[in-house]
Amino acid sequence: MGILSSILSRREKAEELLGECKCRKRKYRCDSDEENEEEDLLNTPRRKKLKSTSKYIYQTLFLNGENSDIKICALDQEWNLHKIYLCQSGYFASMFSGSWKESSMNKIELKIPDNNIDVEALQVAFGSLYRDDVLIKPGRVIAILAAACMLQLDGLIQQCAETMKETIGSKTVCSYHTAAGTYGLENVKKKCLEWLLNNLLTHQNVDLFKELRLYLMKQLIQSPDLFVMQVEMDIYTALKKWVFLKLVPSWSGCIKRLLSDADDWFSKRRKDSEDIAPFLETEEGVQFLPVFRHLRLQYIINDLASAKIIERDLILPPGWLSCAYKQQWFTMLRTEQEDELGPQELDKEEFEISSMRCGRKLTKDGDYCWRWTGFNFGFDLIVTYSNHCIIFKRNTLSRPCGGSVSLQPQRNIAFRLRLASFDSSGKVIRSRTTGYQILTLEKDEEQVILTLDSRLLIFPLYICCNFQYTSLRRRTENEG
Incomplete structure (x- = not known):
């Protein structure tokens, strides 16, 4: 028993020592981890959103009007403002400089000659002088643009222009086009015209027709x-x-x-x-x-x-039709009796004035084949869309045709073909064009006009073509 008791006693002492050792190791690791965490805490930046200087200035100086040194009155409304901020406007910078009487006044009555400008638009325009960014609603953009132009606020004018370009659609395009012309935004005016050229006939709209002015x-x-x-x-x-x-x-x-x-x-x-x-x-x-x-x-x-x-x-008027019938009759006689081969060279200006305009909508991917109706002086053109290619074929003998077909060994055709896909607002999201070309085709010959990347195709796909089948000759006096 004595020996056994001695062994157990030594074992207990050993386990106790081992436990203390482990405890010390754990304590060491724990202390070390705490030190590391504390070090990380000291070196990790903390984000806290503070009230920006711009917001403070806008709230305190513009909205509250603190320390105002000038009062602007317009449309039965008053603004307590500051000359140092108003001088960002070309309009006020000129007013406060030189010998103008307003330079020494502390209250100014503004005359507003533009009916597009209202109190809300002036509020936005004046406020833009006290802040970094301005939120412009499309429904308010024309009024704000008018105010910005009157006050000569170039930055705000540019922001209005960008807002307009981004929100062109059937409900805004006419008013935007008019405003762009009034306030000299040529880029916006051009964008509106492009939208109308693309959508007037492809996406006909009753309200748009009502709004379109004659000019x-x-x-x-x-x-x-x-x-x-x-x-x-x-x-x-x-x-x-x-x-x-x-x-x-x-x-x-x-x-x-x-x-x-x-x-x-x-x-x-x-x-x-x-x-x-x-x-x-x-x-x-x-x-x-x-x-x-x-x-x-x-x-x-x-x-x-x-x-x-x-x-x-x-x-x-009957005179218009008589002239057109006479012109077409002489063109047909030339084609039949003078061995007309079609356009030999392309006069772009003349082509744009007198070319035939036609188009087609492809609702989904697949194979399509069509011809545009009308007498085309013996040139029966068949258009095919297949395997993502647009193909022109001069049909002479291979397919039946309702009208006469030219048997000339070769015929020329001048053309320009454009493809486009549109988003829900009518903006072009994909487009391709062949540019202006003259194509020579033999009997029943076909040629690939345009090859499309299938990965970029979006349907429905709209195709628009301009064609000239005969030489662009100016009419003689006998032809009217």
């Missing part, structure tokens, strides 16, 4: 960049809808009903009229004459169904 519609109709769906006749049809909405602005309904109601209105007008004068020569119609003048009638009367509608509607 702007004229500019769109005469442009070679108008995105047309399907042929020139569809431009005429769109104008007919537009005129109807201008004269009957109370009309409401969906875009699908618009053409039939417009046709009924013009038909009733013809029946009720005592004389048989064309609509554009009447008192209510003469204002629209400059717009219709830019229709390319030679590409409307080259289709029988379209020619019949034009004659029935009695909108256009």
Whole structure:
């Protein structure tokens, strides 16, 4: 028992010593960890959002008007402001310099000559002098732009321009275009015009038709960049809808009903009229004459169904149609009797004025094949979209054709083809173009015009083409 007791005693002492050792090690590690954590804590930056100087200045000086040294009065409202901040404005910088009487005044009455400017717009404009950024709502941008232009606030003007460019759509494009012209924002004006050229016919909108003014519609109709769906006749049809909405602005309904109601209105007008004068020569119609003048009638009367509608509607002056028929007759005679091969060289300016405009919508990816209606002087052009390629084929013998077909060994065609995809607001998100080209095709020959990257294709895909089938010869005196 004594030996056993001695062994147990020694073991207990050993375990006790071991426990103390472990405890000391744990304590050492714990102390070490705490020191490391404390070191990390001291060296880790802490973020706390403080009230910025800009916000403090805006709140204290602008909103509260503390230490104001000048009072600005306009539109029955007063602002307690500071000359040192107002001098950021070119308008006030000039006013407070030199020998102007306002330079020594502590209260100034502002005359507001622009009806677009209201109290809220002035509040934003004055406030922009006291802060780094300004939030501009699209619905308020024109009023703020007007105030910024009057006060010569270049930074705010630029911000308004960017807001406008980002928010162009069917509800804003006309007002933006007008404002951009008024306040000298040429880039915004150009963007608005581009949007209208792309969307007027591809995404027809009743409210947009109602809002479009004559001068702007004229500019769109005469442009070679108008995105047309399907042929020139569809431009005429769109104008007919537009005129109807201008004269009957109370009309409401969906875009699908618009053409039939417009046709009924013009038909009733013809029946009720005592004389048989064309609509554009009447008192209510003469204002629209400059717009219709830019229709390319030679590409409307080259289709029988379209020619019949034009004659029935009695909108256009007979002299316009007589001239177009005569011009087309001489062109056909030249093509048949002078071995017309088509354009030999491309005069871009003349091409843009006189080329045929047509288009097509591809709703989804797949294979498509079509031709645009109308008599094209023996050049039966078949267009194919397949395997992400656009192909032109001169059809001579391989496929039946409703009209006469030229048997010339070669024929030339001048063209420009454009492709575009749009987002929900009508902005272009993908686009491609062939540029201006002259293509020579033999009988039944086909050529790939454009190859597309399938990874970049977005449907629906809109195709717009300008074509010239015959030489661009200026009309002789005998041709009218």
